[in-house]
Structure formats: C-alpha cells, structure tokens
Amino acid sequence: xxxxxxxxxxxxxxxxxxxxxxxxxxxxxxxxxxxxxxxxxxxxxxxxxxxxxxxxxxxxxxxxxxxxxxxxxx
Numbered sequence: 011x012x013x014x015x016x017x018x019x020x021x022x023x024x025x026x027x028x029x030x031x032x033x034x035x036x037x038x039x040x041x042x043x044x045x046x047x048x049x050x051x052x053x054x055x056x057x058x059x060x061x062x063x064x065x066x067x068x069x070x071x072x073x074x075x076x077x078x079x080x081x082x083x084x
Contacts, residue, residue: 012052016045 023038034042054065 012049015052016049019045 020042023034023041033039050069054062057065
C-alpha cells in the first residue's frame with residue numbers, strides 16, 4: 011500500500027512516457043529524495059524494533075553505495 015501511494019507521485023515527476031531521459035534536474039531530484047524519505051519513514055513505522063535495526067543498516071549501506079557512485083562519476 012505504501013508503494014502504491016507513492017507510485018502516482020513518482021510518475022508525475024516523469025516526463026510523458028514514464029521514462030526519464032538523462033539525469034533528473036535539481037528540483038526533480040529534491041522531490042524524489044523527499045518522497046523517498048517519507049516512504050522510508052512509513053515503511054520503518056510498521057516494522058518491529060529488530061526489523062528497524064536491519065532496515066536502518068540497509069538504508070545506511072545504500073546511501074554509502076550511492077555516495078561512492080557519485081564520487082566515481084566526478
């Protein structure tokens with residue numbers, strides 16, 4: 011249900027056809043990050059304390075991988 015809730019918002023950020031051509035602009039990127047933050051909070055809220063620990067670890071690892079990719083691109 012959480013994924014469904016944010017699907018329409020994500021699609022609204024995409025140009026016609028539903029696919030992005032190239033990287034998003036700063037405004038679109040900021041909106042996407044805001045949606046991601048909100049959806050993660052909703053996912054986290056339904057987890058048990060033990061599951062939240064694993065979720066937080068996975069999110070931290072994903073952020074680290076994204077930062078590494080960005081450093082490699084620059």
